[in-house]
Amino acid sequence: MTWPQSIFTIRPLDFLLILLMNLTALPLMLIWTAVGIFLFPVLFLILKVATRWNAEQITRRLIWVYGRGWLATMLPFIRSELIARKQHKIKPPCIYVANHLSFFDIYCLAVLPSFNVSIAIRNWPFKMYWYAPFMHMAGYLNIEKMSWKKFSQSAAQILSKGGALLFFPEGHRSRDGQLQRFYSGAFRLAAETGFKIVPLCIQGTDEVLPPGRWWLKPAKVTIKAIDPVYPKSYTAPHDHRLIRKNVKQMMIRSLSEMDLNKRMGNANEPRSVWGS
Amino acid sequence: MTDQQIIDLINTSLEEEFELEAEDMQPEALLFEDLELDSLDIVDLVVVLERAFQFKIREEDSIQDIRTLGDIHRFVINKKRSLTSDKT
Numbered sequence A: 001m002t003w004p005q006s007i008f009t010i011r012p013l014d015f016l017l018i019l020l021m022n023l024t025a026l027p028l029m030l031i032w033t034a035v036g037i038f039l040f041p042v043l044f045l046i047l048k049v050a051t052r053w054n055a056e057q058i059t060r061r062l063i064w065v066y067g068r069g070w071l072a073t074m075l076p077f078i079r080s081e082l083i084a085r086k087q088h089k090i091k092p093p094c095i096y097v098a099n100h101l102s103f104f105d106i107y108c109l110a111v112l113p114s115f116n117v118s119i120a121i122r123n124w125p126f127k128m129y130w131y132a133p134f135m136h137m138a139g140y141l142n143i144e145k146m147s148w149k150k151f152s153q154s155a156a157q158i159l160s161k162g163g164a165l166l167f168f169p170e171g172h173r174s175r176d177g178q179l180q181r182f183y184s185g186a187f188r189l190a191a192e193t194g195f196k197i198v199p200l201c202i203q204g205t206d207e208v209l210p211p212g213r214w215w216l217k218p219a220k221v222t223i224k225a226i227d228p229v230y231p232k233s234y235t236a237p238h239d240h241r242l243i244r245k246n247v248k249q250m251m252i253r254s255l256s257e258m259d260l261n262k263r264m265g266n267a268n269e270p271r272s273v274w275g276s
Numbered sequence B: 001m002t003d004q005q006i007i008d009l010i011n012t013s014l015e016e017e018f019e020l021e022a023e024d025m026q027p028e029a030l031l032f033e034d035l036e037l038d039s040l041d042i043v044d045l046v047v048v049l050e051r052a053f054q055f056k057i058r059e060e061d062s063i064q065d066i067r068t069l070g071d072i073h074r075f076v077i078n079k080k081r082s083l084t085s086d087k088t
Helices: A012-050 A055-073 A105-111 A132-137 A148-160 A185-193 A239-263 B003-018 B039-053 B061-065 B069-087
Strands: A078-084 A094-098 A117-121 A164-167 A197-203 A219-225 A272-275
Touching (some): A012 A055, A055 A117, A094 A105, A094 A185, A117 A148, A148 A164, A148 A185, A164 A185, A185 A239, A185 B039, A197 A239, A219 A239, B003 B039, B061 B069
Parallel strands (some): A094 A197
Antiparallel strands (some): A078 A272, A197 A219
16 A cells, blocks of 8 residues: 655645645544534433443443544545444454554544443554544543453443454554554454454545645545354364464455455445445 | 473464464564564463463562563473472
């Protein structure tokens, strides 16, 4: 995968589109974020009274709505779609593992069919003070600051209540578009709890905003959910390593197919379950 | 378990856990700089060693001094010896 490193390498028409995107989409995103922050307490209270959801579920629902709203504001510039063979198979409770290409990966994951998703992340995203309170309220897990015992207990609780846990097993964004080394957390958790893993292959967000670039570029974003991996079919000790290896191989294969389909000008892919 | 068996078990466990190459598993290899492990891996490292050798190490003060693969070898060998002498 490649992306233009300089804005000066782009054709004039594309340059105008990029300019339009950066002049409109970024301010819209800021406005949408500000609106979300101010409306959150009101909507939280309404949902608290009107539903039986707990604070974490309400916050996750509102974050999901925020993500979908973000996708809507980007609609003229980012076409996003989720590809899944059988939608019911990728619904929580489950452990989502996704490749990581861009800061916007997390926003694009609003295409997932469920709102009840907590995220296992490193320490630095909690330093974004405008998002941090919502991340805490939604029960996002700081994998860098928790002991494994505490982390796995909290994660198991989320999964047993019917939620999902999302990991980026590479730990940080890929600089060359290729999958990097996988950390073990998601796979050890699957081996310990028995909950299925749903691998998610993200393509195109590195065209929108790769690491090291500060301007946005229109692109098509595709998220392909591979059929789940069930840890119960692995029986030997330390099977999390085998699960990790198999999931990574599946993702490498799937990302190569997606890349090939894209270069061939598109796809005999399975049906899209949600698209914009 | 001989010292060499302990070293081999540590090396194979870390190779599998962290997708490392066998030729990189040199005693002088620095964990962060040479093997490119990071703070997240240290959590996994502790779990891997505890499971491989069936003892608790997270409360040990000397774990703070570990910098190289050789430090891990020495730490585990010494820990095994102290546990064996405690039993006898």
